[in-house]
Each structure stands twice: as C-alpha cells, then as structure tokens.
Amino acid sequence: MAAPALDIRDDRIGLGILMMLGTWAFFAVTDTTVKWLVLAGIPALQLAFLRYAVSLAVSVGVGLARGSVAGLHSRGDMMLVVVRGSLLVMTTILNFIALKYLPLTVTATIANSSPILVTALAVPLLGERVGPWRWFAVVLGFIGVVIVIRPFGAEFHWATLLVLGNATGLALFSILTRKLSGRIATQTMQVAAGAVGTVVLAPFALAAWTSPDTALGWCLMFGIGVSAWAGHEIFSRAHAHAEAGVLMPFSYVFILYVTIAGFIVFGTVPDMPTLVGASIIIASGLLIWWRERRR
8 A cells, every 4th residue: 555645734834833842942041041141140231232243143144144135125114124123122121131030930921921912902003803702812811911920919029010011012023023024034134133132232231241250151141142043043934834823822832941941940930820820821822823713
C-alpha cells in the first residue's frame, strides 16, 4: 500500500506553531535576563538601550546580508512607523522597570491581557464591530487583571500599573501593526523600532551607565538585544506559515515559560491570586480567539 501523501499545509501550520513556541521562549529569556541584571544593579534604561541598539545592529546586518533593507513609501508611512516604534520603546521601558519589583509571572500575566485590550480598542480605532460574546470576554479579562493587580489590598504594588501601561502600549502597537501590515516590510519596521529606541534611550543609558562585574554579565547584557531580535524575527516568520488566529492561543505559553524560569532562577512561585487571574485572562483571550475564528 502506498504511503499517504504529506499534507503540505498541515506541515506548514505545524512549523508555524513550533516557531511561535520558540518566539515566546526567546522573549522569556529576554525578560529573565533583564530581571537578573536589574537586580544586580544595572539600570533598566541602560538595558532597554542595549536591547534596541544590539537589535538594530543585527537587523541592519541581516538585511544587508540578504540585500533586503527596504525603504518607506511615503511621509505618512514614515510617521506611522516611527509612532509604532515609539510605542514599542515605551512598553519596553515600562516592562524593564517593573521587572525589578515584580515576579516574572505577574508581569507576564498582565502583559498577556493585551489581546483583550486590542479587542476593546479596535472598536474606536479600527471601526470593528464587537459582539456580546467578545465584550463579555473583555470584561472577564479585566476582572482577571484586577485579581492579579489587587488594587485595593495591602499586597498592591505600584509597579503593576507600569505593566498595565505596558499591556495598553502593546495593544496600540498591535493595532498599528495591523494597519501597516502588507504596506511596510516587517524588516523595515524592525529597523525603524531599533533606530527609535537607540536614539531615544542613548542619552539616558550613557548618563547612568553601569558596567557589569563579570564576563557573564557583559554577555547577558548584550544578549538581551539578540534574544529580543530573534523573538521578533521568528514571530514574523511564523505568520508566513499559519494565520494569526491559529497562532494566537500559543502566546500564552509565555506565562508557563516565565513561571518555570522564575522558579529556577529566582526561586519564586506564583501565589493563588496570580494563578486565578492568569487563568481568567487566558480563558478570556481564548474566548475572543474562538469568536473571531467563528467569524
């Protein structure tokens, strides 16, 4: 009997999912490394600068090697790309500062509410229609965020508001990426974001520059930019193999990754409110994904 023919589409989707899992592994490495370094006394703005400076150097180098450093088509495109890059820089700053004070699981859980915020903001910003099921998911997601933040309890920490700002910035970043998708090359947006971050953060980084005490610290400090670049690069390539709606649920593996990393590197274990809030946020995100797939 002849062997069944390989379904190329299923094979490509599987590859896209594997790449998505790899994407979030790189982002987990980035956040874990940043937390380790800020606790060691390296300023957050210095790490944010290196994240973009190294990423910019890698992006330009890879683009030149491929012969594919693309340009922008109009002044309007340039402005949108700069705004998009600025949003990403803002979210990085907020996240890196918060990582000094909060467990990895808390920052990852709140940041993963961004798909819920995208759904809510898509109504006024993109004119999309959101039905009752997705509005229910949005409300459910906000309940999960409140449980994690605990704004009215003694355990509330002001840094959780930074992560909430990070999630909002990521939502706006995602919406702007939607508008630019198909008009601007992914690599162009990578280079632009790296350039914006490098230029904006350079004065702050140099003013407070602190050198690591060990060779390992130097390697980790520059490795942040490499791992962040790799995460964004693989993320973009994963979407060439599978639709965003297929890949979206696998983004929640980031919470699992940082939970494991937090336990191994810092000995932290998420408490019950964080676990409950994370479960609610994941459930609301999956409900939004399910409704969009049905549409």
